[in-house]
Amino acid sequence: MWNLKVGQPAPDFKAPAFVSGQFKDVSLSDYKGKWVCLFFYPLDFTFVCPTEIRSFGQAERQFLEANCQIIACSTDSQHSHKAWFEKDLPEVKFPVLADTNHSVSRNYGVLIEDAGIALRGTFLIDPKGVLQHMSVNALGVGRSVEETFRTLQALETGELCPVGWKPGQATLTKK
Secondary structure: OOOOOOOOEOOOOEEEEEEOOEEEEEEHHHHOOOEEEEEEOOOOOOOOHHHHHHHHHHHHHHHHHOOEEEEEEEOOOHHHHHHHHHHHOOOOOOOEEEOOOOHHHHHOOOEEOOOOEEOEEEEEEOOOOEEEEEEEEOOOOOOOHHHHHHHHHHHHHOOEOOOOOOOOOOOEOOO
């Protein structure tokens, strides 16, 4: 199992994905020079997952304007992703990895081995491929896309940001 730490290189990956109606291979290195928001979810065709995916989809433009590519990942196949996204989430355009061999989920420390599914992990990776933020939720609790985006904006300042900081507010100066 990969020993993930903030400030260390994020594990690279290459996996098949469903992207805007097509199948293609996607790797972390494809996005060198951009921030990446990699988020894991347990399964297609479930209850909490579409609320998160739809919320990320609605925020995708904001992330792209902040030089950040959203990538989703579950242990379902790209064919399952295609069937689900075309039926229930046609507005979502970001890549959705098909981690059927569980290597990406395992390397990011979110795989529930005996169930073969991923916890709700969220990872912000900087343009150099360094992990700058990670959080993991239990299966039944959806994450806040708004907080993920706020965290990305704070990280992008390169400054010290106090609790609840939002763009336009003062950062803390280093002493």
